[in-house]
Amino acid sequence: MQHGPAVRRRKLGAELRALRAEARLTSGEAARLVGWHQSKISRIETGTSGVKPADVRLLLDAYGVSDPRLRDLMLVLAGSDENTGRHHWWHAYRGILPPDYSDFISLESQADAMRTLETSVVPGLLQTPEYARAVTRAATRGLDDAGLDALVEVRLARQKVLRADPPLEFSAVLDEAVLRREIGGPEVMARQLERLVEAARLPQVRLQILPFGAGAHVGVTGSFVIFSFSSTPDLDVVVLDHLTSSLHLERKEDLQAYAEAFNSLQIQALSPEDTLDYLAGTVVGG
Structure with a gap:
């Protein structure tokens, strides 16, 4: 690693x-x-x-x-x-972005596909502004309001990759705990669930919920992200986030292990169609 x-x-x-x-x-x-x-x-x-x-x-x-x-x-x-000769949008935030986060955004902006397992929070690419603010505030204790506003702006700006031409192909498996953990209060969570329903209907997004009923699974050890580059697959990389740093895995054995783990999680999770029904029912039922 x-x-x-x-x-x-x-x-x-x-x-x-x-x-x-x-x-x-x-x-x-x-x-x-x-x-x-x-x-x-x-x-x-x-x-x-x-x-x-x-x-x-x-x-x-x-x-x-x-x-x-x-x-x-x-x-x-x-x-x-x-x-590179172009001004990437995140350069305006160089003063507040940790190097690991800048690395992550660079990979995200260049990747053709992204697969992620999330066990605690909604993926950043699918977060509403209010949810993003609540998550960022919890993760950056002591940050002033200006810094908090800037980091929320960054998180929302990252979502442009889903509307790019061509868009990032985004596949996510969310542990049910992501939906049950109330972040920002009931109203914030209600809007966030609505946003997930909207995202699940996008052709470039494959969203699946891993219900508690699935029991133990390979993802219990933590969240991860796999970035893929279709024209240069040797550049594929797995990113593991920790509290103060990120680890990048690039050996073929590691990439294969995480790809197989993600495939296994997709099999255990609800199908995209059942996930959409589940999310829609959660929004209605509260």
Whole structure:
């Protein structure tokens, strides 16, 4: 298990190595094209040293990579997505966003699909403003009102990925405890449940409730998120959140284990259709 920057370096190096191979270049030939020593190419490809965004651009040009989305993703993995040539919306909040959270938003903004198990709260992409404020306030004791407002703005702005073109494909399994834990009071919860009903009807959202009756399940150890990149599956990553940091898992064995765990949870959970009926009944019944 590693923190984000180390994972990004290794993934970036592996992807640059694959792009070099696709361009039918040896490491020596690539080095000569960009005016470097071969050892620098080797250090970058093995993830033993970092790489500047300008150097990543040089390599991508040398390898003939023109896909703008892939180029942006490579620069995000370099750890300097603000240097991609575009101003991403979350840069305005750099002063208040912890590095782990910025990493998470970067991955979320670039991913094609996101799978998540939530055992305590509604996923951020589906939260109402009032619910988001209550959750953020509970998680950031001592934060002043201005800081709280900014973090809520960030959480709501993240939801734009569900309306992008193409939208993020979002699959979520929610433990029933998420619905039963009253956050923000009855009125806030009522509006949040209505929002879940709306979200469950979106074609890009697959929402499933894991009822208490399902008993023990593989997700009892905690929530997790799997980000997937359809054009570059080697960049897929699992993110585990902790109180003061996040862990990123990128080994194939870890990715497979979490993908299998999520598939198992989906089988145990209510179907999307039954989930929608369940949520609608909860909204009506209170």
